Amino acid sequence: MTTELTNSQAEIVEVRKHELAHLAREWWCFLLTGIFLVIGGIASIAFPWFTSIGVVMFLGVILVISGIATVITAFWVGKWGAFMMQILIGLLYMVAGFVITDAPIASLALMTLMLAGFLVIGGGFRIVTALVEKYPQWGWSLFNGVVTLMLGLIIFRSFRQLPEEPSGVLWIIGLMIGIELLFNGLNWIMLSLAIKKLPNLADTQA
Structure with missing residues (x-):
C-alpha cells in the first residue's frame, strides 16, 4: 500500500512539473x-x-441577437411544451435590445441607477454584518461597507444634475469597468512574471 501511494505521489509530481514547464514556456x-x-x-x-x-x-446588440437566436431555435425544434414560452422570451429579448439601442442615454441612466441601488444595499448589508458579527478584521469590512454605501448615495444625489448636465454621473460605469480592467491586467502581468520563473522552481523541487 505504501509503495502504491509513493508511486501515485511521484506521478502527480511529474505531471505538475510538466504543467509548470509548459506554463513557463x-x-x-x-x-x-x-x-x-x-x-x-x-x-x-x-x-x-x-x-x-x-x-x-x-x-442591446447582444439582446437582439439572443432574441433572434431564441426565436429561430424555437421554430427549428418544432412544436413542444415550451414553444410559446421560448417565442415570448425571444421577443422580449429583441424588444429590450431595440429599446436599449434606440435610447442608449436613458438605458444608461437606468443601469446607473440600478448600480447605485446595488451599492447602497450591498454597503448597508456589509455594515450591519460587520457590526453584528464582529468577526476578525471586521473593521475593514465596516470601512468597505461605508465607502460602498457612500458611493451609491453620491450616485443617487448626482442624478439631480442630469437635466442640466446629461453626462453628470453616467460615466461611472465606464470608470468602474476601466478600473477593473486595469487591476485585472496588472494581476495577469504579475502572474506572467511569476510563471516565467517556474522551471527553476520545479528543478529545485526535483
Missing part, C-alpha cells in the same frame, strides 16, 4: 493578455463616457 501569452487589459483599462478610465455608452450598445 507560454508565459508571454499571460503577459500580452495583461498588457492588453491594462491598455483597455487606461482607455476606459480616460474616456469613461464612451465606455459606458459602448457597454450599453453592446448589451
Whole structure:
C-alpha cells in the first residue's frame, strides 16, 4: 500500500512539473493578455463616457441577437411544451435590445441607477454584518461597507444634475469597468512574471 501511494505521489509530481514547464514556456501569452487589459483599462478610465455608452450598445446588440437566436431555435425544434414560452422570451429579448439601442442615454441612466441601488444595499448589508458579527478584521469590512454605501448615495444625489448636465454621473460605469480592467491586467502581468520563473522552481523541487 505504501509503495502504491509513493508511486501515485511521484506521478502527480511529474505531471505538475510538466504543467509548470509548459506554463513557463507560454508565459508571454499571460503577459500580452495583461498588457492588453491594462491598455483597455487606461482607455476606459480616460474616456469613461464612451465606455459606458459602448457597454450599453453592446448589451442591446447582444439582446437582439439572443432574441433572434431564441426565436429561430424555437421554430427549428418544432412544436413542444415550451414553444410559446421560448417565442415570448425571444421577443422580449429583441424588444429590450431595440429599446436599449434606440435610447442608449436613458438605458444608461437606468443601469446607473440600478448600480447605485446595488451599492447602497450591498454597503448597508456589509455594515450591519460587520457590526453584528464582529468577526476578525471586521473593521475593514465596516470601512468597505461605508465607502460602498457612500458611493451609491453620491450616485443617487448626482442624478439631480442630469437635466442640466446629461453626462453628470453616467460615466461611472465606464470608470468602474476601466478600473477593473486595469487591476485585472496588472494581476495577469504579475502572474506572467511569476510563471516565467517556474522551471527553476520545479528543478529545485526535483
